[in-house]
Amino acid sequence: MLRRVLLAASASQRVRRLTTTAPLARDVVRRFVAGETAADALAVARRLAADGMAVTVDYLGEDTTEPDHAVAVAAEYVALIGLLAEAGLTEDGRAEVSVKPTAVGLGLPEHGEKTAAENIARICAAARAAGTTVTVDSEDHTRIEPTLRLVAQARRDYPEVGCVIQSYLRRSPGDCQALAVAGSRVRLCKGAYRAPDGVALAARSEVDRAYARCLRILMDGPGYPMLATHDPRLIAIARSLAAAAGRDPGSFEYQMLYGIRTDEQRRLTAEGARVRVYVPYGSDWYGYFMRRLAERPANLTFFLRALASGW
Numbered sequence: 001m002l003r004r005v006l007l008a009a010s011a012s013q014r015v016r017r018l019t020t021t022a023p024l025a026r027d028v029v030r031r032f033v034a035g036e037t038a039a040d041a042l043a044v045a046r047r048l049a050a051d052g053m054a055v056t057v058d059y060l061g062e063d064t065t066e067p068d069h070a071v072a073v074a075a076e077y078v079a080l081i082g083l084l085a086e087a088g089l090t091e092d093g094r095a096e097v098s099v100k101p102t103a104v105g106l107g108l109p110e111h112g113e114k115t116a117a118e119n120i121a122r123i124c125a126a127a128r129a130a131g132t133t134v135t136v137d138s139e140d141h142t143r144i145e146p147t148l149r150l151v152a153q154a155r156r157d158y159p160e161v162g163c164v165i166q167s168y169l170r171r172s173p174g175d176c177q178a179l180a181v182a183g184s185r186v187r188l189c190k191g192a193y194r195a196p197d198g199v200a201l202a203a204r205s206e207v208d209r210a211y212a213r214c215l216r217i218l219m220d221g222p223g224y225p226m227l228a229t230h231d232p233r234l235i236a237i238a239r240s241l242a243a244a245a246g247r248d249p250g251s252f253e254y255q256m257l258y259g260i261r262t263d264e265q266r267r268l269t270a271e272g273a274r275v276r277v278y279v280p281y282g283s284d285w286y287g288y289f290m291r292r293l294a295e296r297p298a299n300l301t302f303f304l305r306a307l308a309s310g311w
């Protein structure tokens with residue numbers, strides 16, 4: 001119930017205004033967000049790289065409504081990739097970027113898909129030149145079809161482009177099957193958006209079981225699975241499926257979010273596993289932050305306390 005309220009709040013302009021103008025909110029947000037600028041993201045990426053971890057950097061923002069803004073988002077990514085490359089972090093894809101289709105134009109009232117495709121191609125070209133790649137995030141369930149089309153289109157020129165499957169969607173085992181092919185990079189997550197019952201599994205236990213099912217499909221296939229979860233049980237299942245499939249540690253990776261279960265990120269790295277941390281930055285943190293609250297209501301108590309002490 002609380003999760004539903006928080007996910008509804010993530011789409012509310014009124015709650016957004018209230019939250020983002022509270023001065024102390026920013027301090028709490030910093031637990032999950034690297035900072036406001038690309039330089040802040042770079043500093044975090046350097047730190048994580050020094051600890052043996054890879055990163056995928058996300059310029060925060062979604063649901064772009066102006067074509068010019070969608071182009072500006074793509075330009076920000078190109079500049080970001082330049083900074084990461086200058087710092088020597090992009091070799092071997094150690095630092096890559098994650099892009100939300102609606103941030104680069106998918107939701108525009110006219111020519112959204114075409115605009116997003118052009119912007120994604122720009123970002124892919126910069127990533128390729130820097131020796132790294134791009135993962136296209138998955139958003140709300142209504143965007144899945146066009147997002148998969150965008151990924152398929154980008155892969156014609158840039159086969160290394162990654163995509164994301166959300167295990168809470170009923171369609172996902174079928175999508176995994178289709179994507180478990182040589183050369184494909186697939187991030188598997190549980191899914192962070194609101195979705196109706198007909199489209200998504202409602203119970204957490206069902207979502208977890210579906211995750212394990214998708215995991216098996218990806219691990220048994222010839223592609224490169226990227227296991228985005230902080231769930232210890234699923235991480236243990238991933239480890240045994242990888243062993244059963246005869247995969248070596250370099251043939252798949254774990255992914256976790258910046259600021260969440262950092263102890264586990266370090267532990268897996270020390271074990272010799274590949275770990276990539278999703279590092280978001282930018283001032284448009286509201287939607288991302290509210291989804292993190294929805295995942296763990298304990299975060300809400302912490303956040304409300306910080307807000308109350310500031311008013």
Ligand SMILES: Cc1cc2nc3c(=O)[nH]c(=O)nc-3n(C[C@H](O)[C@H](O)[C@H](O)COP(=O)(O)OP(=O)(O)OC[C@H]3O[C@@H](n4cnc5c(N)ncnc54)[C@H](O)[C@@H]3O)c2cc1C
Pocket residue numbers: 136137138139164166189190191192193228229230231232255256257260261277278291292293295296299
């Ligand atoms: C690298 C990465 C990329 C992602 N990309 C996408 C995407 O493109 N599209 C999409 O829909 N979703 C994405 N997600 C989010 C994902 O769908 C889940 O909402 C999120 O990861 C929480 O699910 P979980 O698998 O960690 O399991 P959960 O069962 O939610 O959590 C397991 C444990 O992890 C810890 N934990 C989890 N979330 C939090 C939190 N917010 N705060 C504190 N502790 C927490 C807790 O200890 C919890 O018990 C991504 C997640 C990761 C890690």
